[in-house]
Amino acid sequence: MLRALDIRDMLIIDRLELEFQPGLNVLTGETGAGKSILLDSLGFVLGWRGRAELVRAGASQGEVTAVFEVGPDHPARAVLAEAGIEAEGELILRRVNTEGGRKTAWVNDRRVSGEVLRALSDELLELHGQHDDRGLLDPRGHRLMLDDFAGAEPLIAATRAAWAARRTARRALDAAAEQVAALRAEEEYLRHAVAELDALDPQPGEEAELDTLRRRMQGAERVRGDMARAHQVIAGEGAEGLVADALRWLDGAVEAAEGRLDPAIEALTRALDALGEAETGVRDALDAMEVDPRALETAEERLFALRGLARKHEVMPDELPEFAETLRARLRALDASEGDMADLEAAVRAADAAYDAAAAELTARRVEAGGRLARAMAEELAPLKLDRAVFEVDVAPTDPGPEGRDEVSFRVATNPGAPSGPLSRIASGGELSRFLLALKVCLTGDNAGKTLIFDEIDRGLGGATANAVGRRLSRLASGAQVLVVTHSPQVAALGAHHWRVEKSVSTGPTGEMTTSRVVPLDEPARIDEIARMLAGDTVTDAARGAARVLLGDADAA
Template structure:
């Protein structure tokens, strides 16, 4: 709940510090005293969008600080955790507005954005009045209000989960269908390419092997003739025969040479042995260089085919085998696609059925809860002198979404036979205030941790009706906190805590102040509200009667 508000240099407030209490807090004062300025300042520190010219004339900046007590389970704690801000039992909000319009905010002494302030404010304060566009008068929030009144959290959660499952199933089906369409668009190419690759059946590393083999055969074709000629030069018609003849001639002369030919003959013998070794090697080389010209043609043909396919598909030759597997996998997916799509479509239909069941259950629950809410509000309208008015919660179909398929709006008819219409368009000022109050009385049981602010919600009513308004405000404040700005003495008299808003002029400067009232001062203030500027003894007696003193 709101424990305090510190305002500096805002509009006509120079410096003001207020401490609020649990229960019903009433703020009274003459028209124009500055009660709305307090709400403007509170709205500013809560991040609400409002008037721009908030800084007091002549001041460099205006500043507002508000502090709240947070219960252990207060929803503001979750907002703080999500924003990465410190969480404690006390929440301090501070916001500055410079004369140039630049705004800066802090939460528990940590800088934060206006968005975070507004998220916190939704859990901290709720404003009700004839110009309220954040609470009960906002049709966009009526569905949430109805669900909160009926404690439909579990059903809403089931619908949200079913919506997520359905959206996920649809997304998977759409992605698979898109992939199928893309594959089908290139099916003709895939089948031709796979057939072409399968026919060639290239293997990893094959291109290098073929290239080496081709170069060897090309080289052998060029040098084999020279090697054969060399063999013939060394053979029986060449060096071999000549060396044999030389050896025979030397051997015949050796007996008459007294041993001088033994060494040359030994050398010649060794040469003949080496010649035999060389001739054996050349023979082997000639055999190795022997190939069928058809083999060279076949090798070149396959090598060129592999390289051509690699260029065609913009891959390396060694990647052709893997590329073929990739294309084959696409074809397999295409061939299995119909069955897969049928399964995905069945999944979508199951998810849609689950969502439809959850949404229908929520619609039925909302319809039942709407009847209970209408009955409860009608019961509250009678004491507020609106027994002939009709409040109805209208539930109409809308496009399906995570919150179901229902549009919820609160409608009213102020007189029998009159057409019903939106709450904020049909009711007059005083009627609207009472409708809002009756509705809020019925809803307080489902809300906790909020400080409720009613801005002149008793406008246009008086007497017994004003007393009924005050008593319902007091009932709402039990166990919580309500701040009410009022001109009604009946409402003011029922407050647990009372402040008077005063305006004064000093040295040509207008300022506003807020004074807490003791019991005697409170009698005078209620008497002023009864009698006007001149407080009579009769007015004081009427005030004491209202205050029960």
């Protein structure tokens, strides 16, 4: 709710402090007194785009401060939180316009951009008038208004959830289809590579083992040649045979030597035994190190095959087993893709069906609510002298989205048999004002703590029609703060709080100066103001009497 408005040096206002109240607040005054300046100033502090030059002549800068009271659950708090601004019970907006055109804004003493101000404005205030293009005349907001009127939020939440599930299912199917396409593109390679790897069946660490075995067998071949030559020198015709021959020769000379050969014969006997042990050891070693040429060839062939396959696939030989399993997994995925795709396609069909059901239920709710809104509008339009007009809620199909597949627009036909069209194109100025008022009365549920401003919405109306307008404004004000700028005494008489905007001309050092001020009216002053609105410049006792009657009727109502 708008609590206070402080305006300094804006156009013809030098200093103005206003304190507004709950209920219906009425501003009246002669044409040109400055009522529109109040709205321009309020729009300025809320970041609306308006007049380029607002600073009062002779002043260095103009300034507007607006104080709003917002509850703990007010939607404006979400805007504040996103902007990093703390606010308890009071929200203070201040904006300065320098003589050079520079604009600076603060919210609760935190500097903010015009974008933040406009976001707050959308939650704090609504302006309705003949040139309103921000609220009820904006077709982009018609679906939101109808949904609020229909109480459709649970259905919208269900439709959003179904849309998200549908999108997830479709993404999963698309990703799987892309993966299958990629796998099918390399199917021939996968099957050949897996067959080749399966045939070789590489094992972890096998390359190192084969390399060690190959080196050992190659080394054994070289060493065994030396050992064979040594064995040949020791055994057979070698040293062992020579020592045996020496012993035989010495045995024939033992008797003649009379014991002198005994030590030599014993030494040769020991040598012959040692040579026998050496020959046995070398022969055993030769047998142990015997290399099967076919085994070496086999080891080399497998080692070269492992290394060749590793080079082919650009991996290390020890990585071949893991690489083979990766290819097998891709091949299994390809082989299983037909079943997986069928499952994913079934999930998409189920998600589509769930979304279609949720969207259809939401459409039905909107169509039903559109009918109720049209009937409610018919009841409101009759007292406003628009009983021959027809208000329609058009719910048309559009592209599916998270909030359904409906496009909503409010359409009117002002004459029987005439085609309906958008509010802004079909209704005349006076008719449009009444349509907007009737629509706002029917949509009272969407006020959500906003201040509602009606700018001369009763223009061109009088008598019973103006009274009907006033009573509907009064009904709106029972659930929200309403500010109305009016020239209608019937509307003014129904206000709970009344201000008069007046203009004065004074003479100063620089010449004549025009200023505007706003005066709160007590009961006698209010009678005089309504009498002026009834009679014109000359206020008569009869006009005052008529004003008292209007006020009395308002009090009785």
